[in-house]
Amino acid sequence: MKFNNLKGSVPVRTDIDVSNMDICAQKGAAILKVAERQIPDGSMLMEEYLYGSLKDAVTEVWNAQNMTTDKAVAIFTQALRD
Known part of the structure; x- marks a missing residue:
């Protein structure tokens, strides 16, 4: 839990006591305990x-400097077709 507090994350195990963590972590x-969520x-x-x-x-x-919307759509379209 020390790691989670330093990192600002939530423990992946649901059996860990998080009562000493901030309200967001709690x-x-x-x-995480509710499968439907x-x-x-x-x-x-x-x-x-x-x-x-x-x-x-x-x-x-994401890494393109000056990509147009049309080019991005074309890239995703191609990825879904291939």
């Missing part, structure tokens, strides 16, 4: 090749 820990990782929702293509597209768009 609320986050409470949310959790969002699965994208890799759990699609085929591995598609997930990899989308990650590559996000990386390309």
Whole structure:
């Protein structure tokens, strides 16, 4: 828990006492205990090749200096087609 306090994160284990953490961490820990409030990782929702293509597209768009919206849409469209 010392690590979480220094980092400002919530422990991934739900059996950890977070009462000494700040209110945000306490609320986050409470949310983690409710399965209906959790969002699965994208890799759990699609085929591995598609997930990899989308990650590559996000990386390309995110790191571009002067990309137009049309170019970004084209990159994502291509990633979803391949």
